[in-house]
Amino acid sequence: SPFFMAGRATCRTAEEAKQYDWFCDMHRSALAISQIGRVRQVVSTDRVVNEFEVSAGAVPFLSDVVRFARYSGGLPVAVTGAI
Helix, strand or coil, X not given: CHHHHHXXXXXXXXXXXXXXXXXXXXXXXXXXXXXXXXXXXXXXXXXXXXXXXXXXXXXXXXXXXCCCCCCCCCCXXXXXXXX
């Protein structure tokens, strides 16, 4: 996003860049409902099984769970597994 690229351009030191990159990673995780990983198909003699790895936000919108919370984004926590 141009917004985040502009923010990154204001970093003057490697440490500031590292902190900004961390912020961007947490922001992306907090707003992501899910992210699809590897997709595979397992074929045996009697069946075909399609699987995919997914990382899903454990609490996408905190205010839906904790009514008095004023924060409406998700928590940067993920549950990772295969379906």
